[in-house]
Amino acid sequence: MHEFALADAVVKAAVRAAREAGMARIEAITVRVGELQQIERDLFEFSLTEVIPAAEPALQGVRFVVEEEPVRFRCRVCEREFGTPDLDRVEDADDREAIHFLPELSHAYIRCPGCGSPDFEILAGRGISLARVEGDTDPGPAPG
Amino acid sequence: MDPRAAAIDDRLAGVGRIVAVTGSKGGIGKSVISSSLALAWADEGMAVGLLDLDFTSPSDHVVLGGGGRFPTEEFGVDPVVLAGVRTMSVAYFSGDAAAPMRGGDVTNTLLELLAITRWGDLDALVLDLPPGLGDIALDVVRLVPRTEFLLLGTASRVVIGSVQRAVRLLVELRAPIVGMAENLRRDGGGEVEALAAGSGVPFLGAVPYDPALEDALGDPGRLRETDFFDAVRRIGREVAGRAGTATSPPGR
Numbered sequence: 001m002h003e004f005a006l007a008d009a010v011v012k013a014a015v016r017a018a019r020e021a022g023m024a025r026i027e028a029i030t031v032r033v034g035e036l037q038q039i040e041r042d043l044f045e046f047s048l049t050e051v052i053p054a055a056e057p058a059l060q061g062v063r064f065v066v067e068e069e070p071v072r073f074r075c076r077v078c079e080r081e082f083g084t085p086d087l088d089r090v091e092d093a094d095d096r097e098a099i100h101f102l103p104e105l106s107h108a109y110i111r112c113p114g115c116g117s118p119d120f121e122i123l124a125g126r127g128i129s130l131a132r133v134e135g136d137t138d139p140g141p142a143p144g
Numbered sequence: 145m146d147p148r149a150a151a152i153d154d155r156l157a158g159v160g161r162i163v164a165v166t167g168s169k170g171g172i173g174k175s176v177i178s179s180s181l182a183l184a185w186a187d188e189g190m191a192v193g194l195l196d197l198d199f200t201s202p203s204d205h206v207v208l209g210g211g212g213r214f215p216t217e218e219f220g221v222d223p224v225v226l227a228g229v230r231t232m233s234v235a236y237f238s239g240d241a242a243a244p245m246r247g248g249d250v251t252n253t254l255l256e257l258l259a260i261t262r263w264g265d266l267d268a269l270v271l272d273l274p275p276g277l278g279d280i281a282l283d284v285v286r287l288v289p290r291t292e293f294l295l296l297g298t299a300s301r302v303v304i305g306s307v308q309r310a311v312r313l314l315v316e317l318r319a320p321i322v323g324m325a326e327n328l329r330r331d332g333g334g335e336v337e338a339l340a341a342g343s344g345v346p347f348l349g350a351v352p353y354d355p356a357l358e359d360a361l362g363d364p365g366r367l368r369e370t371d372f373f374d375a376v377r378r379i380g381r382e383v384a385g386r387a388g389t390a391t392s393p394p395g396r
Contacts, residue, residue: 006259008151095241101237
């Protein structure tokens with residue numbers, strides 16, 4: 001249940017971002033889920049609601065929006081761009097599991113379909129990122 | 145925004161001291177010293193973690209006789225306990241496969257490991273750094289600024305100069321240095337001790353070149369019987385006794 005740890009990180013980062021922006025209450029948290037990490041989405045969404053600390057008033061009634069981002073790679077040797085079908089070619093369950101935990105291990109199991117190099121850049125869709133935190137900004141005490 | 149950085153402090157909240165074993169040259173024994181230091185502390189009853197940050201050539205699990213893939217997970221990933229030491233390594237995920245990584249990949253992997261590993265309460269966490277003061281060392285200073293650096297050197301002329309540069313860089317980064325130790329000491333020695341004295345860094349001790357070491361790797365019982373391990377145990381006590389003393393020496 002490694003999704004739980006990632007959900008916990010998302011909520012902590014959102015609370016920190018909201019505090020820095022002076023938000024009194026968070027209405028919505030948008031999370032981008034990269035395809036490469038192969039998150040179990042149901043489990044991740046369940047975890048997001050589970051990790052909300054009851055003692056955190058800013059998060060009461062928060063809504064989570066989860067967006068998926070397809071994976072894109074670019075070969076550093078031949079500059080070819082590639083993506084989902086090349087991830088799908090990793091068939092061994094353990095190898096896929098390794099990428100799930102540490103997406104950079106894709107360099108061990110995925111090769112550029114053009115030249116066969118493991119030296120590629122992960123352009124998009126790596127893992128979890130916090131896309132947006134929306135909420136009410138505390139206006140402070142009304143001027144008297 | 146990357147959410148993982150926000151989780152790191154929490155994941156390390158139960159960890160007492162964090163000691164990074166570093167040396168600017170490869171092949172001077174960082175992994176064997178790191179693993180043995182963690183083992184020596186565990187033998188003395190401390191709760192100890194060991195994080196192998198040499199992502200392209202992880203070997204701490206080899207020193208402590210571990211293997212296999214995929215640690216157990218529940219609300220995160222649990223370290224693999226080897227000879228009483230809680231260990232974490234990319235090798236538990238990638239097995240024997242080679243995963244070439246560039247700077248950004250290295251940073252991402254470090255962030256991911258720090259964000260998902262459940263160390264629990266530890267007296268100390270040992271970080272085994274790869275050679276050089278590149279991505280990993282800079283990221284450790286940036287992400288876990290309370291890390292104390294233990295600089296490892298040997299008497300070789302090709303090592304001394306680079307350890308000297310490492311001290312200068314750590315001073316510039318304001319990274320705490322707990323001390324300097326010498327590995328692979330044969331006859332004489334004293335070069336690393338002199339360098340430590342000249343740099344204003346405590347000298348923690350010397351570890352002899354021990355021909356019995358190679359055959360003891362992978363077997364913690366035999367490792368404990370080596371002269372090498374005796375010397376590491378003494379250095380461990382020296383470091384343990386220096387809790388709260390690591391500061392960045394004045395720049396020179």
